[in-house]
Amino acid sequence: MPPEELGDGDCLDRLEDPTGAGPRIWFQPVPEAKAVKNRLHIDLKVGGGRAVPLAERRSRVDAEVARLTGLGARVLGGMDAPDNDHYSFQLADPEGNEFCVV
Incomplete structure (x- = not known):
């Protein structure tokens, strides 16, 4: 907007x-443009939580990351920790504000 x-x-x-x-x-x-790390960090929880199988959460997260990068976000990193049942990506919006997709 x-x-x-x-x-x-x-x-x-x-x-x-x-x-x-x-x-x-x-x-x-x-x-002014962003100059330092975010004061607020938002997690977009699209995976459905640990009650949803990890493979399904991966699919949901990947789809949302693809949608957001198509809108101008960029991927900063990811976390794939099957040992603790976690999968997420850290992204930044076009202005550099960081958030996670979990």
Whole structure:
């Protein structure tokens, strides 16, 4: 979304839990570029948790990483630790803000 559209009252610049139980996350544009590590790190949990077989979680995570890189994100690294049943990727958005897909 272009920065000029943020904050125009349409609520497209924030994430809200529809039940109202979770926190709201608001995206505020700033004039300066990112200069240091994120203060907030978001994990996008798309795999379904450890109740879902690892092979299925891998497939879900890989699909989301492919979708996000198609939108301009870049992969910074990955974690594939079958011994502790974990699979994820660390990405950065086009402005360098880091997040994980788990």
